[in-house]
């Protein structure tokens with residue numbers, strides 16, 4: 001029996017240096033042999049956000065070690081790798097370039113195919129690392145840079161149904177955390193603090209909740225948090241504001257998901273009611289619960305990546321690499337990084353003033 005394909009995935013689009021090795025399996029769910037992630041929180045903490053040049057330098061310093069660790073943990077020899085997949089975009093140019101160039105050089109020296117992967121497609125396929133999930137499905141991608149509903153009809157086949165017209169959801173969490181004086185990266189801390197607060201204490205707005213289809217807007221919400229934060233006097237006030245923010249986000253997601261369900265069924269005329277929710281914010285347990293409830297009510301079956309696969313990782317990049325490998329869908333070595341690579345390249349740009357919904 002021939003050896004099952006082994007894929008090395010590399011991810012350096014932002015502030016995580018990651019490498020993973022996965023192997024195809026007859027079950028349809030690949031085996032994750034290793035999934036190494038090195039976060040740079042300590043590098044960026046004192047700046048309150050990711051500094052691109054520092055991030056790139058940290059990737060350069062670590063990439064070699066992280067790939068070696070992924071190989072050693074998986075007990076794989078480098079020559080047994082069948083293809084090298086790396087994130088080509090979207091993300092920070094200086095960061096993407098580190099992983100992509102490393103992967104190209106490795107693939108050339110091993111004489112094995114190179115696959116440039118869309119980071120967002122990695123998130124979209126992340127539940128497939130532990131669940132044999134058939135296409136098509138509705139996807140809600142909620143990360144630090146993106147918030148989109150997409151209809152996914154196959155590998156590389158995406159139709160955007162909705163997006164944010166200003167901040168991404170993860171960005172809204174991080175900015176709210178910053179306003180509340182929580183250290184970067186604050187998003188996950190909001191979820192923790194909100195458990196101690198009263199979600200009804202502050203009446204926060206839900207921008208474009210009754211218009212704009214399943215598009216989102218979070219900028220007005222963040223401004224309202226900033227306004228209320230000026231009245232904070234006690235720790236309890238802070239917990240209450242965090243809880244009110246978390247609660248408002250849940251209400252927005254529930255409402256927009258219901259709209260997206262309708263649009264998905266209408267535009268694709270399918271009855272395949274599968275729903276994938278992925279990206280860093282999909283780790284938020286309260287959001288997961290709200291989405292489970294609304295999905296059940298609408299007879300959609302919902303799939304989340306495992307908690308550890310919600311944030312940026314290289315296993316999801318290897319997953320896209322594996323699917324592309326099986327289709328002989330390789331990249332040329334002159335592929336350039338694409339910092340604005342969209343999943344639906346035909347979707348209209350919907351950001352900034354003058355947007356008509």
Ligand code: KG4
Nearest residue numbers: 143144145170187188279280281284311312
């Ligand atoms: O997917 P990801 O790791 O990176 C991007 O591709 O952007 O997402 C990171 C985002 C950050 O904004 C982070 O604050 C947010 O996901 N995040 C959370 C939680 N865990 C991570 N937001 C809310 N609740 C969480 N538990």
Ligand code: ZN
Nearest residue numbers: 123143311312
């Ligand atoms: Zn991501």
